[in-house]
Each structure stands twice: as structure tokens, then as C-alpha cells.
Amino acid sequence: MENYLQNKEVILSVKDLSVRFSLRGKSLHAIRGVSLDVYKGESLAIVGESGSGKSVLTKNFIGLLDKNGTIDKGEILFEGMDLAKFKTEREWAKIRGKKIAMVMQDPMTSLNPLKTIGWQISEALILNRGMNHAQAKAETLNILKDVGISEPERRYKQYPHEFSGGMRQRVVIAIAVACSPEILICDEPTTALDVTIQAQILSLIKDLCRKYGMTTIYITHDLGVVANVADRIAVMYAGDIVEVGTSEEVFFDPKHPYTWALMSSLPQLGEKGHELYSIKGTPPKLFGVIRGDAFAPRNPQALKIDYMVRPPYFEISPTHKARTWLLDPRAPKIDPPECLKRLKELENIESGDMDE
Amino acid sequence: MSNENVVIKTPLLSVRNMDVTFGKGKNAFKAVNDVSFDVYRGETFGLVGESGSGKTTIGRAIIRINKLSAGEVIYDGKRISGQIDHETDREVIKNIQLIFQDPMASLNERAKVDYIVSEGLTNIRHDLSHEEIEERVAKALLDVGLLPEFASRFPHEFSGGQRQRIGIARCLVMDPEFIIADEPISALDVSIRAQVLNLMSMLQQERGLTYLFIAHDLSVMRFICNRIAVIHKGVIVELAETEELFKHPLHPYTRVLLSAVPVPNPHVEQKKKVLVYDPSCHNYSANERPIWTEIAPGHFVRGSERELTAYREKLEKR
Structure with missing residues (x-):
């Protein structure tokens, strides 16, 4: 493993990042000076207990920090830009989904129950890749097939409640990879799923990353999952x-x-x-x-x-x-x-x- | 502790041909189908399966939250399912207690800890005075590693691990013999899990408790259970002593479940092949019926005659 760093370029670099939340008049120091390099094409796992700040850290990468949180100091360098300086939604729109996408923990809550699966995936394509509806539909069917959903034609018109937990997580992954992002962040992607489904979803994410050449950041507390997916591990505490x-x-x-x-x-x-x-x-x-x-x-x-x-x-x-x-x-x-x-x-x- | 050799094999709880059906008519859904097992006094019996397999329903049916549609539950020689008299009813409530999965959801947010813990006593033990109840609550809290002064606090003031301890204290205060633990640690953090597991096994040694441990995580099961039953779609497919089950799994579903458990060793884990269970692999012909058989002493499996012969050959080869 000595030459792990050979031929690896840094894709995202966090430098001395510090994040505070103001909670009921008190200030909570959630991220205390974290520095981390993420290399292109690798899969990095961030491990820690709940409350260790692993989710907060990665939320900074896509500008989803809660309203009461602020970055006091530090920088997040990505493609020559400092994401820590981003203020407006307009700036984030260039990054979020297109360059860095995220798969959330609970597939039950991260999909819109009122819209069809097809609509939710093609929305991303129309907005971010400027496709028209027909193109977006064709591409959506492709992606659905990619994430292992059978009969994509029929599934395209269905609503989230018609899918099982594992299938929903596949849809969430489909939305995330729709715009072929550079970095895919998976925040506890399998915690809400059964062990047998978990194994399938993990191998799906691994296959997709290989196929699209994505860099993945996993956030998890399950060391078994880490052993399965990670090239590199960062352990977080407090x-x-x-x-x-x-x-x-x-x-x-x-x-x-x-x-x-x-x-x-x-x-x-x-x-x-x-x-x-x-x-x-x-x-x-x-x-x-x-x-x-x-x-x-x-x-x-x-x-x-x-x-x-x-x-x-x-x-x-x-x-x-x-x-x-x-x-x-x-x-x-x-x-x-x-x-x-x-x-x-x-x-x-x-x-x-x-x-x- | 040489506890394992001393376990006397008397069934404390027997479940016989349990069926649980939800809904009526054509909407009927059989969540538990002809389930039978014995739990011996002093042991930890594991029930493992995926979500929707009916493992929680079995636990809830035993303490009569869900009604049985067929079969019976026998506790300490007495039938406790269906119509039972008032006296037995109280016995059951006192002797069988349940630990719930999510300590965030299972405690009344508006009640103080002393009310939460003492509620069972005030309802059942009318013979106890106010002071005696208070004393028992304080003792139960101490037993689970909390301070008696926590009794005047609200659940939101506690961390997840502490809340689960309150849930356990609520069971212990009734002085039960049998505890049904429904995924007691799956909502907890890794470091807190070990604390709660240790607490549970310590209490078992001290008080000779019997556990029915319901979970989906086989790695935890291996550490804590004496025997494990694997359940799939409301049917128990295999039941054996823990090590026997891990070393010689027979039923295809058991093997799939075991292969899916993540191993915290990158060398092994990254090479692992994940199996998928396809019920059609049994390939039952029209006149074949899977039956529940004891294939080796203490090792039960469900299979047709043809499969059982194959299983037997496999066991002989080991």
C-alpha cells in the first residue's frame, strides 16, 4: 500500500475547516479544524459515532449546512474554487448534483411521494444537463436499468410508495448518478435497509463508481460496511x-x-x-x-x-x-x-x- | 462462568403452531405461519430474519399485543394465549416483559422517568405502598447503571444509551422471568451497543433471566444467543445451536443471510461473494411438501424429503 498515493491527484481538499452551530444562544463547535484530502477515483469512508460531525463535514461540500451553522474558518478546495466561500444558491447550483451528489440515509424520506419516479429522475437531467423531455425519458430508462430496476418502462410511471425500501434506495442512487457527478457522497446508504439488501446496494454503488469513474465518500458507523467498500478510512471523534x-x-x-x-x-x-x-x-x-x-x-x-x-x-x-x-x-x-x-x-x- | 453446561433443559415458553393473520377475507395476510419453538429456562433464544419476516409479530403475539389466529403459547406449563382468567393475565404481565427497539420512540415524552418505570407496578401490584414502589424504582435504576435521582427527569434529557437503560429498568422493576428484547440495540451507536449488551448479559447471570432476542444482525446474535431460529416470510426455516448454525447452515436462506453479514476485515470482505435467495431454488414438485424435521440433535430444518437427504449427506461429510 506504500504506493497508494502514486498517480493519485487530489480532487477535493479540506483545509483546517471549522464549523459552528448556534443553538439556543449557545455555540456548538461541530467541526474543530479538520483537514482532509480526497483523491480522484478512490473510495473514502468516514467512520464515527452519531454526533461526531461526519455528516456535518460532508454537508459542507454541497452547501446543505443547516441554517444555524456557519463556517468560521478554513477552506474547501474543489476544481480551483473555495466552496467554503460560497454564499448564494446560484453558486451552489453549479456544484450540487452536477459535480458533487449525495445519497441520503433514509430512502423513505428523500423521495417526493407526490411525483412519479420517472419525473424525479428526469427532473435532474432536464435541469442539470439541459435535456428535453424525450431525451430525459430515454436517459432515465437507461439509468433505471443501470441501477438494477427491472421493467423500467412500467416502473417509470410508478410512485415511491409502490417501491420497497431497497428499490427506493436504488432510485435515490439513480437520481444521484443521473448527472454523472465527480464525487458521490453516501450518507449511511444502507442503515435503513436489511442485511441482504445492504449487500446488494453496496455492490451496486461500487459497480456504478467503477463504471462512471466517480470518487465516493461513505459516511457510516458500521465497520463491516467500511471493510467492504473503503480504500481509505478517516475516523472521526468529537x-x-x-x-x-x-x-x-x-x-x-x-x-x-x-x-x-x-x-x-x-x-x-x-x-x-x-x-x-x-x-x-x-x-x-x-x-x-x-x-x-x-x-x-x-x-x-x-x-x-x-x-x-x-x-x-x-x-x-x-x-x-x-x-x-x-x-x-x-x-x-x-x-x-x-x-x-x-x-x-x-x-x-x-x-x-x-x-x- | 460455566453457565452453559448447567442450563437445565426445561422449556419455559413453548410456542405451538402459531398463526397470526392481519386483515380479513381476501385482504388477509398471514404474517406468521405455523411457527413452533421452545425457549428453555435461562437461555437466550435468538429470532433472526429480514424486515417483514414476522419476527416482531411473534414477540408481540407472545405477550398478546397481537392476537393469535391459531395455535397456542404455553408459559411454564400454562396456556397464556386466547381466553385466560384474570389471575393468569396478571401473572403473564408480571413475568413477561418487552424491551422495545427505539428508545427515542418508546418512552413517553411527557412523563418523568419515575412514572415511566413505575407504571407497571402501580397497575399490577396494588399491594405495594407508595414508598415501596419508589424504592423499587430507585433500585431498578441503580441496577441498570443510572442514578436514582434521574427519576425526576424527562426522557429528552438522556442520551440514546441511557434511554435504552430506562427501557430496561422499566422491565426489571416488574421482576420478570422472561424478557422479549425486540431489536434492543439496533438503534444505538456502536460504542453504546457494547454497554447495553454487557448490561443484558450481566442481568441474565444475576437473575437467571430468559431472553427472546429478536434482531436482524447475526454478528450480535452469535455473541449473545445460545440458540437461533431463522425466520423467512413468517415461517421458521432453520433452528439450531448458535455455533452449529454458523458452521453448518443447511437451508439456502440461512446461508444467504449468513453470507450477507459484513465482516470487519477488508481482506475477507472485499473478496466475498454475496448470495441472493431465490425461493424457486427449492424446485418443489407438485407432490413434494417441505416439512419441519430434526435433522441432527437440536438442529431443525425445513425441507422436502429430497432436500433432507442432501442435507443429511452434507452433515455426515463434515
């Missing part, structure tokens, strides 16, 4: 990226105590009859100032300095960096939990018995 690396590096050689804790609490690593590792306490409140490492209060092995000074990024390899004082040469040596070694041994549940 509005900050605490560790970023290739999928291999983060799964098999994690460095940040939060990543350790997150992985150790996987039930797959638990042993029956023994207590499952669990992270004590709850994530910090983001009102007010957080001193030092945000994870320190929940980390039983926290160092003294973790409470005082915010750790910088330490580079482990060109692709792998983590924000923890443990990587400082002066830090005591603390080994990752034993059970993480078992991750490597996890096999496909079915593997022993698959003969057909």
Missing part, C-alpha cells in the same frame, strides 16, 4: 479526524486509542460468556472548549498531556496519520488491545462450508 489511513492500515495497525476502542467493541471480537469491551461514558459535549485530546476522559490509559494539549498529527506512513500523543517519541509504550489481533483471523462466516 468533530475532529483522529486517524486517517488506508483500509489496511486502519484495520490491522490502528494507532489512536479511540480507533482501538471502536474496534474492540465489535461483537465479532467478543467471546461468549465474557464481557464485551465497551467504551465507558459518552462523547463530550461540543458546547464550549475542549482541551487536549477529546477522547482522553473516556480513555483509561490517557496520559497527563492528553488533558492539556491537543495532539498534532503524527505520520506513521505517507498515507497513515493519527492525532495521539502515544506516537510521540517521548510517550510510554502502550500496546493496542489483544483482541484486535483477532480481526485478522475473522473469516467469512460461510467460508468453511461453501461448496456450491
Whole structure:
């Protein structure tokens, strides 16, 4: 994985981004100085608990930040423009849907129940690609076929309530890829779906990305999904990226105590009859100032300095960096939990018995 | 804990040929079709299936939220479905409790925690005084790792994990023997999940509780359940001890479900082939009927004679 960065160009670059929300007179610091590069053609997964700011971060890329949120500082560079400076809907209209599109979590609420599926997909084509109605219809039927919906002619005229959850998510994906965007953001694309459907949707997204050469950003809290889709992983905690690396590096050689804790609490690593590792306490409140490492209060092995000074990024390899004082040469040596070694041994549940 | 060897195999709850039908006449929809299983005292019995498979309906039918259209439920030797006398009714309410899926939706927003937790007691245990009830509520809250002073707060003041603990406290205060947990952790965050799972297994060890654990996530099931039943479209297709089921799944639907579970290991996960269940793969001819058979000790599967022979061969080869 050393030459992961070779021949890769940065398509989107976030530099020291900070976002605040004003909530009932108080200010909530949701994104606390995040820097992140997204490379062309890769699939990046952003992992974190709810409230860690993973959705807020990506909403900035398409200008969908809630009204009470503001970007205080930092920049988001995309095709020579700074998206953080965008103010008007007019400016966003050039980016949203055309260049960067998003698949939302819940297919039940992201479609308009009063319009047919066909109308909703061709709307995007007419608005963004300047097609006329006949062209848009032909193209819509193509896209419907692409996302694996059978009998597109009949389905074109149907309403969202006539579709099952998995089929609706396929339609949402169809709308997102209709304008062949450069970047596709998938915000928990399968959380609302069944496991069997989840597997199908994930492979659909992967196939489409390969076909259209899209870059994908997944937002999820399910490490199994991450293992399936991600080339690179960024772990978020309390509005900050605490560790970023290739999928291999983060799964098999994690460095940040939060990543350790997150992985150790996987039930797959638990042993029956023994207590499952669990992270004590709850994530910090983001009102007010957080001193030092945000994870320190929940980390039983926290160092003294973790409470005082915010750790910088330490580079482990060109692709792998983590924000923890443990990587400082002066830090005591603390080994990752034993059970993480078992991750490597996890096999496909079915593997022993698959003969057909 | 050497608990696993000590489990005495006496069925605490038996479900016999349960049918649940919604709607009438030509709109009738059979959500649960001829389901039978036993839950032994002290074990955790898992019920797994996709949404719409009827797993929640089974749980709700056991505590009589949904009516059975056929079959019966036997609890501790007594029939608890259909018409039962007032006394048994109270017994059932006291002994069987339910933990709901979504802690955001299952707590009354306008009631304080002490009301939410004590409601069952005030309704059923008229013999208890006000002080005794208060005492029990405080104890239940302590048992689930909350502070007794939280009793005067409203649900919106708590995080998701804490709310689910309130839901569990509401069950415990009745001092039940049997808890039906309907997707208790699927609405929770990864780090909170482990806390709630640990709490549930700790309570089981302390009080000898029996769980019926309803979920769709097989990786969690493997960690917590002793036995698992796989349900598809209202029919149980396979039932076995957890490890047996994971190592030697027989029914095609079970195998599909197992293959779909994401494994948090990129090497394995990215190479994995996803199977799709197509009911026509059974290829039943006109006079073939799938039957529910015990194919190996404790391992039940549904299949026709022809399929069962194939399954048996497979089990012998292992």
C-alpha cells in the first residue's frame, strides 16, 4: 500500500475547516479544524459515532449546512474554487448534483411521494444537463436499468410508495448518478435497509463508481460496511479526524486509542460468556472548549498531556496519520488491545462450508 | 462462568403452531405461519430474519399485543394465549416483559422517568405502598447503571444509551422471568451497543433471566444467543445451536443471510461473494411438501424429503 498515493491527484481538499452551530444562544463547535484530502477515483469512508460531525463535514461540500451553522474558518478546495466561500444558491447550483451528489440515509424520506419516479429522475437531467423531455425519458430508462430496476418502462410511471425500501434506495442512487457527478457522497446508504439488501446496494454503488469513474465518500458507523467498500478510512471523534489511513492500515495497525476502542467493541471480537469491551461514558459535549485530546476522559490509559494539549498529527506512513500523543517519541509504550489481533483471523462466516 | 453446561433443559415458553393473520377475507395476510419453538429456562433464544419476516409479530403475539389466529403459547406449563382468567393475565404481565427497539420512540415524552418505570407496578401490584414502589424504582435504576435521582427527569434529557437503560429498568422493576428484547440495540451507536449488551448479559447471570432476542444482525446474535431460529416470510426455516448454525447452515436462506453479514476485515470482505435467495431454488414438485424435521440433535430444518437427504449427506461429510 506504500504506493497508494502514486498517480493519485487530489480532487477535493479540506483545509483546517471549522464549523459552528448556534443553538439556543449557545455555540456548538461541530467541526474543530479538520483537514482532509480526497483523491480522484478512490473510495473514502468516514467512520464515527452519531454526533461526531461526519455528516456535518460532508454537508459542507454541497452547501446543505443547516441554517444555524456557519463556517468560521478554513477552506474547501474543489476544481480551483473555495466552496467554503460560497454564499448564494446560484453558486451552489453549479456544484450540487452536477459535480458533487449525495445519497441520503433514509430512502423513505428523500423521495417526493407526490411525483412519479420517472419525473424525479428526469427532473435532474432536464435541469442539470439541459435535456428535453424525450431525451430525459430515454436517459432515465437507461439509468433505471443501470441501477438494477427491472421493467423500467412500467416502473417509470410508478410512485415511491409502490417501491420497497431497497428499490427506493436504488432510485435515490439513480437520481444521484443521473448527472454523472465527480464525487458521490453516501450518507449511511444502507442503515435503513436489511442485511441482504445492504449487500446488494453496496455492490451496486461500487459497480456504478467503477463504471462512471466517480470518487465516493461513505459516511457510516458500521465497520463491516467500511471493510467492504473503503480504500481509505478517516475516523472521526468529537468533530475532529483522529486517524486517517488506508483500509489496511486502519484495520490491522490502528494507532489512536479511540480507533482501538471502536474496534474492540465489535461483537465479532467478543467471546461468549465474557464481557464485551465497551467504551465507558459518552462523547463530550461540543458546547464550549475542549482541551487536549477529546477522547482522553473516556480513555483509561490517557496520559497527563492528553488533558492539556491537543495532539498534532503524527505520520506513521505517507498515507497513515493519527492525532495521539502515544506516537510521540517521548510517550510510554502502550500496546493496542489483544483482541484486535483477532480481526485478522475473522473469516467469512460461510467460508468453511461453501461448496456450491 | 460455566453457565452453559448447567442450563437445565426445561422449556419455559413453548410456542405451538402459531398463526397470526392481519386483515380479513381476501385482504388477509398471514404474517406468521405455523411457527413452533421452545425457549428453555435461562437461555437466550435468538429470532433472526429480514424486515417483514414476522419476527416482531411473534414477540408481540407472545405477550398478546397481537392476537393469535391459531395455535397456542404455553408459559411454564400454562396456556397464556386466547381466553385466560384474570389471575393468569396478571401473572403473564408480571413475568413477561418487552424491551422495545427505539428508545427515542418508546418512552413517553411527557412523563418523568419515575412514572415511566413505575407504571407497571402501580397497575399490577396494588399491594405495594407508595414508598415501596419508589424504592423499587430507585433500585431498578441503580441496577441498570443510572442514578436514582434521574427519576425526576424527562426522557429528552438522556442520551440514546441511557434511554435504552430506562427501557430496561422499566422491565426489571416488574421482576420478570422472561424478557422479549425486540431489536434492543439496533438503534444505538456502536460504542453504546457494547454497554447495553454487557448490561443484558450481566442481568441474565444475576437473575437467571430468559431472553427472546429478536434482531436482524447475526454478528450480535452469535455473541449473545445460545440458540437461533431463522425466520423467512413468517415461517421458521432453520433452528439450531448458535455455533452449529454458523458452521453448518443447511437451508439456502440461512446461508444467504449468513453470507450477507459484513465482516470487519477488508481482506475477507472485499473478496466475498454475496448470495441472493431465490425461493424457486427449492424446485418443489407438485407432490413434494417441505416439512419441519430434526435433522441432527437440536438442529431443525425445513425441507422436502429430497432436500433432507442432501442435507443429511452434507452433515455426515463434515
